Amino acid sequence: MPRAERERQMMDAGVRVFGERGYRAASMDEIAELAGVSKPLVYLYLNSKEDLFTACIRRESAALIAAVRAGVRVDVPADRQLWDGLTAFFAHTAEHPDGWAVLHSQARSGGDPFVAEVVAMREEIVAFVTSLIAAAAREAHGDPELAEREVAGLAQALVGAAEALAGWANGDDSVSAREAAATMMNFAWAGLGNLMAGARWSVPDAS
Amino acid sequence: MPRAERERQMMDAGVRVFGERGYRAASMDEIAELAGVSKPLVYLYLNSKEDLFTACIRRESAALIAAVRAGVRVDVPADRQLWDGLTAFFAHTAEHPDGWAVLHSQARSGGDPFVAEVVAMREEIVAFVTSLIAAAAREAHGDPELAEREVAGLAQALVGAAEALAGWANGDDSVSAREAAATMMNFAWAGLGNLMAGARWSVPDAS
Amino acid sequence: MPRAERERQMMDAGVRVFGERGYRAASMDEIAELAGVSKPLVYLYLNSKEDLFTACIRRESAALIAAVRAGVRVDVPADRQLWDGLTAFFAHTAEHPDGWAVLHSQARSGGDPFVAEVVAMREEIVAFVTSLIAAAAREAHGDPELAEREVAGLAQALVGAAEALAGWANGDDSVSAREAAATMMNFAWAGLGNLMAGARWSVPDAS
Amino acid sequence: MPRAERERQMMDAGVRVFGERGYRAASMDEIAELAGVSKPLVYLYLNSKEDLFTACIRRESAALIAAVRAGVRVDVPADRQLWDGLTAFFAHTAEHPDGWAVLHSQARSGGDPFVAEVVAMREEIVAFVTSLIAAAAREAHGDPELAEREVAGLAQALVGAAEALAGWANGDDSVSAREAAATMMNFAWAGLGNLMAGARWSVPDAS
DNA sequence: AATGAATGAGGTTTCATTCAT
DNA sequence: CATGAATGAAACCTCATTCAT
Numbered sequence: 001m002p003r004a005e006r007e008r009q010m011m012d013a014g015v016r017v018f019g020e021r022g023y024r025a026a027s028m029d030e031i032a033e034l035a036g037v038s039k040p041l042v043y044l045y046l047n048s049k050e051d052l053f054t055a056c057i058r059r060e061s062a063a064l065i066a067a068v069r070a071g072v073r074v075d076v077p078a079d080r081q082l083w084d085g086l087t088a089f090f091a092h093t094a095e096h097p098d099g100w101a102v103l104h105s106q107a108r109s110g111g112d113p114f115v116a117e118v119v120a121m122r123e124e125i126v127a128f129v130t131s132l133i134a135a136a137a138r139e140a141h142g143d144p145e146l147a148e149r150e151v152a153g154l155a156q157a158l159v160g161a162a163e164a165l166a167g168w169a170n171g172d173d174s175v176s177a178r179e180a181a182a183t184m185m186n187f188a189w190a191g192l193g194n195l196m197a198g199a200r201w202s203v204p205d206a207s
Numbered sequence: 208m209p210r211a212e213r214e215r216q217m218m219d220a221g222v223r224v225f226g227e228r229g230y231r232a233a234s235m236d237e238i239a240e241l242a243g244v245s246k247p248l249v250y251l252y253l254n255s256k257e258d259l260f261t262a263c264i265r266r267e268s269a270a271l272i273a274a275v276r277a278g279v280r281v282d283v284p285a286d287r288q289l290w291d292g293l294t295a296f297f298a299h300t301a302e303h304p305d306g307w308a309v310l311h312s313q314a315r316s317g318g319d320p321f322v323a324e325v326v327a328m329r330e331e332i333v334a335f336v337t338s339l340i341a342a343a344a345r346e347a348h349g350d351p352e353l354a355e356r357e358v359a360g361l362a363q364a365l366v367g368a369a370e371a372l373a374g375w376a377n378g379d380d381s382v383s384a385r386e387a388a389a390t391m392m393n394f395a396w397a398g399l400g401n402l403m404a405g406a407r408w409s410v411p412d413a414s
Numbered sequence: 415m416p417r418a419e420r421e422r423q424m425m426d427a428g429v430r431v432f433g434e435r436g437y438r439a440a441s442m443d444e445i446a447e448l449a450g451v452s453k454p455l456v457y458l459y460l461n462s463k464e465d466l467f468t469a470c471i472r473r474e475s476a477a478l479i480a481a482v483r484a485g486v487r488v489d490v491p492a493d494r495q496l497w498d499g500l501t502a503f504f505a506h507t508a509e510h511p512d513g514w515a516v517l518h519s520q521a522r523s524g525g526d527p528f529v530a531e532v533v534a535m536r537e538e539i540v541a542f543v544t545s546l547i548a549a550a551a552r553e554a555h556g557d558p559e560l561a562e563r564e565v566a567g568l569a570q571a572l573v574g575a576a577e578a579l580a581g582w583a584n585g586d587d588s589v590s591a592r593e594a595a596a597t598m599m600n601f602a603w604a605g606l607g608n609l610m611a612g613a614r615w616s617v618p619d620a621s
Numbered sequence: 622m623p624r625a626e627r628e629r630q631m632m633d634a635g636v637r638v639f640g641e642r643g644y645r646a647a648s649m650d651e652i653a654e655l656a657g658v659s660k661p662l663v664y665l666y667l668n669s670k671e672d673l674f675t676a677c678i679r680r681e682s683a684a685l686i687a688a689v690r691a692g693v694r695v696d697v698p699a700d701r702q703l704w705d706g707l708t709a710f711f712a713h714t715a716e717h718p719d720g721w722a723v724l725h726s727q728a729r730s731g732g733d734p735f736v737a738e739v740v741a742m743r744e745e746i747v748a749f750v751t752s753l754i755a756a757a758a759r760e761a762h763g764d765p766e767l768a769e770r771e772v773a774g775l776a777q778a779l780v781g782a783a784e785a786l787a788g789w790a791n792g793d794d795s796v797s798a799r800e801a802a803a804t805m806m807n808f809a810w811a812g813l814g815n816l817m818a819g820a821r822w823s824v825p826d827a828s
Numbered sequence: 829a830a831t832g833a834a835t836g837a838g839g840t841t842t843c844a845t846t847c848a849t
Numbered sequence: 850c851a852t853g854a855a856t857g858a859a860a861c862c863t864c865a866t867t868c869a870t
Contacts, residue, residue: 830870831868833867833868834867835867837864837865838862838863838864839861839863839864840861841861842858843857843858843859843860844857844858845857846855847855848853848854849851849852849853
C-alpha cells in the first residue's frame with residue numbers, strides 16, 4: 001500500500017479519535033489500532049503525536065475552507081455569496097462532525113501550537129466575511145460607510161454565530177444546512193443592511 | 208485555616224490551571240502547589256480531579272449568570288435588557304478570563320460529564336435571550352410573529368456571536384465591554400427588528 | 415466515657431475491619447469511623463496500626479483459649495475432654511466469625527510480628543491436644559506407646575482438621591457446633607485409638 | 622525474548638513476592654524488579670495487579686493438582702491412592718513453598734475474587750478425597766454405609782489436616798513427605814475404617 | 829479528653845516513544 | 850516496509866501518622 005494512502009488512514013483515525021477524546025485523552029495506541037497499523041509506523045510517517053494532531057488540524061482546516069470556497073461564486077452579489085458560503089459551511093460541518101469537533105472544540109483547548117493553527121484558519125474565514133461585508137457596503141453606497149474596526153467586530157460576530165449554529169444544527173439533525181443558513185441570513189443581513197445605511201442602535205434611557 | 212477558605216483557594220487554583228491547560232493536561236500537583244497546600248488535602252476536600260473540575264465549572268457558571276442577572280433590570284424595555292446583559296457579560300468575561308476559558312473552551316472538550324454542566328448553563332442564557340426576543344416581539348406587535356423554532360435558532364446565533372466577541376475582545380484588550388456590546392446590538396438588533404416586522408431574506412437568483 | 419470502654423470499642427471495630435479486609439487493606443479511617451471516634455484518639459490509645467492489630471490478635475486469641483478452657487473439665491476422661499474442647503471451639507468460632515477470620519486468615523498473612531502472635535496461640539492449643547493424646551495413651555495402656563514426634567504430628571493434624579471444619583461449618587450455617595465436633599471425634603478418635611493399640615497403616619503393594 | 626518466557630518470569634516473581642508479602646503488601650515495583658523487567662511490561666502482558674495475582678493463583682493451583690494427579694494411579698486400592706496423593710501433595714508443597722503460601726495463606730485473605738479461585742481448587746481436591754472415601758466404603762462392604770453429608774465433613778477434615786501438616790512439615794524440614802503422609806494415614810485411615818464398619822464415637826457421660 | 833486540619837511517602841496505572849529485527 | 854518488545858516519566862490517588870487547639 002502506497003505511503004500516501006497509509007497516511008490518509010492514519011489521519012482519518014487521528015481525526016476520529018482526537019475529535020472524540022481531545023488531544024490529551026487520545027492515545028496513540030487507539031489511533032494506530034483504528035488505522036489498522038502498528039504504532040511505530042505512525043511514528044515513522046507522522047513523527048509525533050503533536051505533529052499528527054497538527055497535520056489533522058491542517059487537513060481539516062483546508063478541507064473546510066475548500067468546501068466553502070467551492071460553494072461560492074465570485075460573480076454574484078455579496079449576499080448571495082454569503083448565503084452560498086454559509087450553506088457550504090453548514091453542509092460540510094454536518095458531514096464531517098469529527099473534523100469539526102477537532103477544529104472547533106479540541107484544537108482550541110489543546111494549547112499554544114494548535115490554537116495558532118486554528119486561529120489562522122478562522123482568520124481566513126473572517127477575512128472572507130469581512131471582504132463580503134465591505135463589498136456589500138460598496139454595492140449599497142459605492143463607498144464604505146463602516147470603520148474597519150467595526151467591520152472586524154461584525155465579522156467576528158457573524159462567524160461566531162455561524163459556529164454556534166453549526167453545533168446546534170449538528171446536535172439536532174432535523175435542522176438542515178439550508179435552514180441554518182437561512183436563520184443566519186435573516187439574523188445578520190438585515191442588521192448589516194441597516195448598519196450600512198447608517199442606522200445605529202443607541203442605548204435607550206433605562207428609567 | 209478554616210475549610211471553606213481553603214476550598215476557595217483550591218478552586219481558584221483549579222480554575223486558573225484548568226483554564227490554562229485544559230482538564231487532561233492540568234495536573235493535581237500543579238493545582239495543589241498553586242493553592243499552597245498538599246495534594247492529599249485537595250483530595251480530602253474535593254474528592255477527585257473530576258469533582259474538582261465539576262466544582263470549578265459550577266462555580267464559574269453561577270458567577271457568570273449571577274453577574275448577568277445583576278446587570279439586568281426587569282422593568283425596562285427588552286432591548287435595554289439585552290444591552291445591559293451583554294455589557295455585564297462582556298465585563299465579567301474580561302475580568303475573569305480563566306473562568307471564561309474553563310467554561311468556553313475547556314469544559315466543552317472535556318467529555319460527557321463536563322459538557323453536560325456547561326450545556327445546562329448555556330441553556331439558561333439561551334432561555335433568557337429567547338425570552339427577550341419574545342418580549343421584544345410582543346412590544347413591537349402585541350403578538351409574537353416568530354415561530355418558536357425560529358426564535359430558538361436566533362437565540363443560539365446571538366449567544367454564539369456574543370461568545371465569539373468575548374474571545375475577540377479578550378484577546379485585544381483595547382476593546383471595552385461597552386464597545387463589544389454596541390457591536391452586538393448593532394449587529395443583532397436591527398436584524399431582529401426586521402424579522403419581527405415580517406421581513407425575510409430570501410435567496411436571490413444566482414445567475 | 416472511661417478509657418477502657420473506648421478501647422474496647424476501638425478493638426471491636428478493629429477486629430471487624432481487619433477480619434473483613436485484612437491488615438493491609440484495612441484503613442485506620444474506617445476503623446475510627448466504625449468505632450465512632452476520631453482518628454487521633456485511636457492513635458492516642460493504641461499507638462499505631464501495628465499495635466492495634468497486635469492487640470486485636472491477642473484479645474481474640476485469649477478469648478478463644480478462654481472459651482475452650484471454660485468448656486473443658488479436667489476430671490473427666492481424655493476423649494470427653496477433647497469432645498468438650500472441640501464443641502467449645504466450634505461454638506466460639508461460629509459466634510465470633512470476625513475474630514476467627516483475624517486469627518485464622520488475616521494474622522497468618524500479615525507478616526512476621528503477627529504470625530508470631532498467632533503461632534504462639536496455636537501452639538498453646540496444640541500443646542493441650544498433645545497432652546490429651548498422651549493422657550489417652552496412658553489411660554489405655556498405662557504407658558505411652560507413641561513417640562513424641564509422632565504425637566506432635568497427630569496433634570497438628572487434629573488441630574488443622576478442626577480449623578478446616580470451623581471454616582466449613584461457618585460457611586454453611588446448618589452445621590452446628592455439636593455436629594462438627596462429632597465429625598471430628600469420629601474422624602480422629604478411632605484412628606488415635608488404633609494407633610495407641612499399636613496398629614499402624616503400612617504402604618500396600620501398588621501392583 | 623519471546624513473550625511466553627517473559628510471562629513465566631513475571632509470574633515466578635509474582636508468586637515469590639505475593640507468597641512472601643501478601644497481595645496488598647506486595648508491590649508491582651518489587652515484582653517487576655525481581656522479574657528483571659520494567660513495570661509497564663508487566664502491565665502490558667498481565668494487565669493489572671489483580672489479574673497477575675489471579676494468574677499466579679491459577680498457575681499454582683493447576684500445578685498442585687497436576688502433581689497430585691500424576692502421583693495417583695487409578696487401578697490400585699483406595700488407601701493406596703490416598704497414600705500416593707498425600708505423598709505427592711507433601712512433596713509438591715515442600716518443593717514450592719511460595720506457591721503453597723500463595724494458595725494457602727495469601728489468596729485466602731485477599732478478598733472475594735481470589736478466595737473464589739482457591740475455593741474452586743480446594744473443592745476439586747475435596748471431591749477427589751470424597752470419591753476415595755466412597756470407594757473405600759464400597760471396597761469394604763460393597764455398599765456405602767456413610768451419609769453423603771458425613772462424608773463431606775470427613776473429607777473437609779482430612780484435607781484440613783493435610784494442609785496443616787504441610788505447613789508443619791515445611792517449617793521443620795526434617796519431616797519428609799513420606800513421614801507426613803504416614804502420619805496422615807495412621808491418623809485418618811483407621812478412623813475411617815471404623816466408621817465404615819459402623820462404629821461411632823458417642824458422648825461419654827461427663828460425671 | 830478529644831479533634832479538625834494537614835502531609836510525606838508510596839501505591840497502581842498509563843502513555844509517548846524507541847530499538848532490533 | 851513493518852513490527853513485537855520494551856521503557857522513562859509522570860499521572861491520579863490513598864494512607865498512616867502528627868500537630869495545634
